[in-house]
Amino acid sequence: MNNFISNLLNKIKHNYKDIFSSSFFATLMAIMIGMFFGLLVMLIANPSNAMAGFGKLLFGGFTKFGDVLYFATPILMTGLAVGFAFKMGLFNIGASGQYTMGLFFALYVGLMWDLPAGIHWIVAVLAAMIGGMLWGVIPGILKAHLNVNEVITSIMLNYIGVYLVDFLIKNNGTLFISVESRTKYLPESVQSLTLGIPGSNANITFIIAVGIAVLMYIILKKTTFGYELVATGMNKHASEYAGINYKRNTIIAMLISGGLAGLGGAFAILAPSNIAGASMTYEPVGIIAANGFNGIAVALLGNSNPVGIVFSALFISHIQRGGTQTSLFGYKPEIVDVVISIIIYFSAFALLMSHSIGKYLKSRKEKKELKNEISKEGK
């Protein structure tokens, strides 16, 4: 055992540059910088409570483990959606719209269709996937065939999707209760199976989402389609020259990405809830779903790797739960968004930063060795 540790230490000593070049270290560094700025913002806002609030932000999530899983599920799905498209070099900023569409389709099936208990949930989830695909494939087709920038189209589709869903819900007497300005509660037959963690809404969909992440990993690493996708993301022109069908792959990638975000919407709304209004119902107020944008954060933090995305979704959900608890010390939950956005900003060039740190340390070490040698020779 001792031998093993000393071996490991030796390895670390001799591979400064390799360790600092890993994307994992880069992400870790970005997180640390983000946390530091979060503390700074808290100090500016209210210095006397900053340390206590910061402690809650960091560790508060541990007391609410079930809720961390519950809130991680939708952003895990939107994260997978954004990450999958990103592997191909497509920036799917429209995950919000696709998420909302999926949510609406699940809601519609849940309330309008009368199906036996076992099948109802499955149909609602599949419908959500189709809804998300529908909204995701539009930017895909436009990008592939008409060269329309997918960033702008998917942002426009976010707005169109939200307003459209609100319109469809408000004009449907069966779905909408206008006095409460929200939809009816979904029947129990479409509720996701709870995981039974006391005091939380954690449900089976988290496990399904992790399963989907593994599936995505396999698709990306082990299939021809995944290989083509990654190759296109790395160099579009080279991959086209090699005979990879760019147009077809763009459309399929956006279709899958939209479907994943749509599933996120279903998982969010079908979750059992012990807080009234948290899920099982939807308020049409024309606000773009935050879970879609958080998905971008999750994907970037997870380096677009499906397995990394599982961990980054858990991490972001964790500090979100901690963030809500900072209100005990007079802070607002928005502190989490501040931290997350700073983390993303730095993770965009963290790799470069950690490279240069590694280089600097290595060159210092080499200089030291050189000096030692010179002094030895002098003797």
Add this chain to the structure above:
Amino acid sequence: MDTIYYLIQKMLPVAIPLLLVALGGMFSERSGIINIALEGIMLFGAYFGVLFIYFTQASSMNPQIIFLIGMIVAMISGLVYSLLLAFGSINMKANQVIVGTAMNMFIPAVVLLFSKMFFSSDGITTNIILYINEVPILSQIPILGDILFKNTYLTVYIGLILLVVLTILLYKTKFGLRLRACGEHPHAADSVGINVYKMRYFGVMLSGALAGIGGFFYSVGITDANVSGHSGVAGFGFLALAVMIFGQWKPIRIFFAALLFAFLRALAYSIPLIPFLDNLGLDQTFYKILPYLATLIVLIFTSKKSRAPKAEGIPYDKALR
């Protein structure tokens, strides 16, 4: 006829922020940097501009003077914030879209955090009156007086002046030529002694200043000098990017594109006043969707032969020359 005047008077205060922000996006992209952070920069500028109004509105200063100083405050804050984009994408060679997205997420969160903690609301509310009922003498000019000099804001005139100045800057000055060269072929520009990094910094800073002003003009002309972290600038930063693409990265075309979008929005918000549209009985939602849907359709028709600067979005690396 009154309806048309009314629509135009409603349209101009909406068109001007779109125009300025789209021009900002244009300068940035012409220098080679994709500025998707416009939305965040707008809100940042708007917040500081309105904050300035909030602290000075009780003083005896003329409201229009307060407005002008507020504009400068917004401009400077937009410029400073845009330096984050410049640093990330020029010095650190990061993915410009990711940096921009992070910047867009940062501002609403900070605005909400501080407003909730210090103002106990989602933003800042002021009660200054910047609306101009009628400009003396000029409003008597037939037609033009009705279009330009009644029921308006000072933003309209400043916006139009800036359009002229910026068009000249882009096409008729040494600076404009160098900037365009950096967006088209930075290596060629570098080979004749132009400092590409510096020009790109200027491009981003100019776009930050314009987006700051645009955001302030949005809050003055559209939300009555109030600002909220929740609704922010309602996607105007992104709409401005679409306006820029529709305008094919050319100032005058961008101006007309901004007018078109603003007209659609003005139309959407004045349905009950126009008997013809009111009688159609379409749902309000349809008109809300209209500007975004129009953007989508317009992009479909203009993107195929896009005149985007060739080097936009690619970090400049001297070693690759």
